[in-house]
Amino acid sequence: MKKNKIIAIFLSMIILLTIFMSYQLIIYEADHDCTGNNCPVCQEIEQAINFINEVKVIPFATLAVIVFEICRNLCKLSIDSRNFSNTLVSLKVELLN
DSSP: OHHHHHHHHHHHHHHHHHHHHHHHHHHHHTTOOOOSTTOHHHHHHHHHHHHHHHSTTHHHHHHHHHHHHHHHHHHHHHHHHSOTTOOTTTTTOOOOO
8 A cells, every 4th residue: 555655756856857847948939939830949949838737636636635635634632632531430440429
């Protein structure tokens, strides 16, 4: 199970890194000297924009899963942190009138 988590986190980071790098390419090459039709830089910018448009849902889905898992783990911790073993019977308290 832990191996699957590590792989999922690694793949999520790769996707986020490629999206970030696509944004950086667009920003860096936005004011390039265009050579006209079939400009290779313009084609790279177009591919970066298409990539971002295709995967723009993934970061939000990843974020939603992360938030859900954090909430679930916090709820689990709060339930587990309750110590039900400290009852009067388990502490052998004698209730006398």
